[in-house]
Amino acid sequence: MFKSIKRFWKYLTAKLNMSFDEKADPKVQLEQAIAESQQQHKLLVEQAASVIANQKQTEMRLDARMSELEKLSANARQAVLMADEATRAGNADKATEMTSAAEAFANQLIALESEITELKGMHLQATAAAEQAKTAVAQNSAQLQKKLAEKQRLLSQLDQSKMQERMNDAMTNLSATVGDDVPTLDQVREKIEGRYAKAQGMSELQGQSVESKMLEVEQATRNVEAQARLSQIRSQLGLDTGAADTTVTEGGDAATDDATSAGPDEDSGTTQTPAG
Structure with a gap:
């Protein structure tokens, strides 16, 4: 029983769709199809923009960490130099302080270098994803342009078809009416x-x-x-x-x-x- 109801529902749905397609205005359906394509392209552009934004943010973080790495490297070198000078000057306390500072800078450098390595990997992935997104947007944009051109061609063809149908109807009505009240050209x-x-x-x-x-x-x-x-x-x-x-x-x-x-x-x- 359930299968019969399901089959009947599918049949009724298909029949309603066929009736709707037969009575629907092709121009409206064409506009709907183009609007759907434009909406999909808009979503694709938004997604691509997010991917590209992520790539840009990763690149900015990497640049910031690289700048920070240069500063830490400079500070670590300076601390080592100052510790060496203090040692030569016989200032053991200062030498110890500078050595401790240099070690702290070195630890920060190690952590920062590890982060930079991860950021470089993320940047490579983000760059590849951004390029793919750009390619997808460009291809979809080209497809959309083709659809728009096809839309114009189909609209023109539809208008010509309507004009031809009106002409055929006019000729049919003319053939059917001429001769009732007015003689036809052949009769004259x-x-x-x-x-x-x-x-x-x-x-x-x-x-x-x-x-x-x-x-x-x-x-x-x-x-x-x-x-x-x-x-x-x-x-x-x-x-x-x-x-x-x-x-x-x-x-x-x-x-x-x-x-x-x-x-x-x-x-x-x-x-x-x-x-x-």
């Missing part, structure tokens, strides 16, 4: 092309009608000329004068003039026949 194009094609068709039909009428007139003209020529031939041959007159009348004044001008030729021909 189709309508204009239809009217243009119809106008061209009517123009071609009108052109064909005019051409056919012109052909009809030309054919009628040729027919009239043919009838006139035929009447002329008949008149020259003296055949079917009545029919020729009728044809000329139907053909027009031009045929009548041609028949009249041809009359003297017929008479001349008739007169010349007996002479032969």
Whole structure:
């Protein structure tokens, strides 16, 4: 029973996390990630500062002890010299005092030298730790700079994605709404092309009608000329004068003039026949 409850709790937690991640603003999540990295870098810098401060303090203590060592060494040498001078001068009491002082300085020197040895070891360790801390801070700072640059790139990409999504939504809404109250561009194009094609068709039909009428007139003209020529031939041959007159009348004044001008030729021909 406990295992089932535990499994259900894990499932519910994972589902809630997935729902949260799906609905969460990527920009806010990105800011949170960068803020977390900056906070970690701040803690690292503080820790590195403590390590470096410890190294500096150890170095200061070592420098102080080295200065003290020089003073003790000088005092010990001076005490030895004064004891030697007192001995030479026959002043045993002073020689004893100076010897005791020199021994005290020597004991202090021994203790101080031991402390200095320990401080030197501590200083070496503190220096190494400080260098490691500086390296860690520098590396983490470089990583943070990369993350900040990546943040700017991702924010720019996010803005472009939002703009593209808004554009896609606008185009989708435009495709869905255009045509309900206003004709689409394709509909207008189709309508204009239809009217243009119809106008061209009517123009071609009108052109064909005019051409056919012109052909009809030309054919009628040729027919009239043919009838006139035929009447002329008949008149020259003296055949079917009545029919020729009728044809000329139907053909027009031009045929009548041609028949009249041809009359003297017929008479001349008739007169010349007996002479032969």
